Amino acid sequence: PKRIFSGIQPTGNLHLGNYLGAVQKWIELQDNGENVIWSIVDMHSITLPHDPKELSNNILKMTATLLACGIDPKKSILFQQSTVDTHAQLCWVLGCLTAFTRLARLPQFKEKSEILKSIPLSLYIYPVLQAADILLYKATDVPVGQDQVQHIQLAQELAIKFNKKFGNTFPVPHSLINEDASQRIKSLRDPSKKMSKSDQTSKSRLDILDKPEILIEKIKKAVTDFTSKVTYEPEKRPGVSNLITIHSMLTGKSPDQICSEVDGLDTGKYKLVLADVIVEKLTPIREEFSRLIKEPAYLQEVLRNGTESATEIASDSWCEVRNKIGFENDI
Ligand code: ATP
Ligand code: MG
Missing domain, CATH: 3.40.50.620 (HUPs)
Structure with a gap:
């Protein structure tokens, strides 16, 4: 068994x-x-x-x-x-x-x-x-x-x-x-490292319990590169690709589907779209946590x-x- x-x-x-x-x-x-x-x-x-x-x-x-x-x-x-x-x-x-x-x-x-x-x-x-x-x-x-x-x-x-x-x-x-997580989720500050609890800089990770304004701030500051188009190329563009991986795993949409949906947005605008998705997913969890921690x-x-x-x-x-x-x- x-x-x-x-x-x-x-x-x-x-x-x-x-x-x-x-x-x-x-x-x-x-x-x-x-x-x-x-x-x-x-x-x-x-x-x-x-x-x-x-x-x-x-x-x-x-x-x-x-x-x-x-x-x-x-x-x-x-x-x-x-x-x-x-x-x-x-x-x-x-x-x-x-x-x-x-x-x-x-x-x-x-x-x-x-x-x-x-x-x-x-x-x-x-x-x-x-x-x-x-x-x-x-x-x-x-x-x-x-x-x-x-x-x-x-x-x-x-x-x-x-x-x-x-x-x-x-x-x-x-x-x-998790098949899609064969790309481990990367640090927002340094996409060559994985996102970790023990990383010294809290801006490197999105905590499940972060308030919306903190989440938005961290995503806005996430390290990307100098290309403004949103494309999924984990090797060449690890920063923006990490954001797309997160987006994909939260929604079940494929990276390609996401890229075509946000075609025309630059990475800055795309970050705001992703921030919305993340805030929506995490808000109920944070609220339930606040209730439970009082018990x-x-x-x-x-x-x-x-x-x-x-x-x-x-x-x-x-x-x-x-x-x-x-x-x-x-x-
Ligand atoms: P620490 O930095 O203290 O080791 P951690 O973030 O690695 O913390 P763990 O408690 O060691 O967290 O791991 C818990 C689970 O989360 C493990 O199954 C681990 O494989 C998974 N995990 C940790 N970091 C990532 C990541 N960046 N992407 C995908 N899975 C991860
Ligand atoms: Mg660990």
Whole structure:
């Protein structure tokens, strides 16, 4: 049977890259009646320097945001990673199967460690924790953005390695990539980088909770080039093409269709058209968020129920792992 798992870090706000690359797909899978588990992966959030008070607030904020986007706790399991102890335990076991040099090749490590003076061990090994997150639920499919494909490959290798060594235990998980998001959503300030929660400049991303005037301002300032015509050429014109990708994914229209619809507008005028589309899409989500964030007791209850359901599945897998690797003594 199919089981779907994915996670999101409670660092900062959900942005349009997260929404289009991952969350939009999560909701579709949930509403199709799939067996789905979503995790707010707080243990991953402490791999970069963080403020405890902020993290703790962000966990509730991310919960409210995901619910506002359409995650339904009656259909999905939504839980906070650190409340299920076995993630860290399975991570240790998988770490024992991972070659040190294998992790150095992963691009996210390179990108994120660049800005640090001293690189924490956790930043190096977090893809192993990610593999544990996935395998613990025996997930078959992992809907993620294109930037995560290499991490899912590591999870596949570890599943195969574990099965070979200790007997068949884990299904080999596949990444589910939103076809249109094979172009990952780019930073508005520098279209050679992806849009990221952890980017220092908030103008680089469109946050799901940004007020309309902020959204409009950021889109107006988005870096394009000196050609005024609106054309979709991701290689040659990454800036304007990124805007068209966003537009296309929000509306389901193809890039070509969009270009012909706005034929005659220059990029400046086109930005205003796109801003309208984005504001219309995000306004109901922002309003629902404002309602939910005033109900912390409800949010906490959702997370508690999630922990309970997740623990049930995770404990079974962990028990099986313990048995297989020889942690149980049957004298
Ligand atoms: P951080 O900068 O802290 O890593 P992030 O923006 O990369 O934050 P994550 O929590 O790491 O967000 O990722 C959540 C999900 O969003 C993942 O499935 C990831 O692949 C997807 N995602 C993140 N950024 C983009 C993007 N620019 N375009 C498409 N998908 C994205
Ligand atoms: Mg990330």
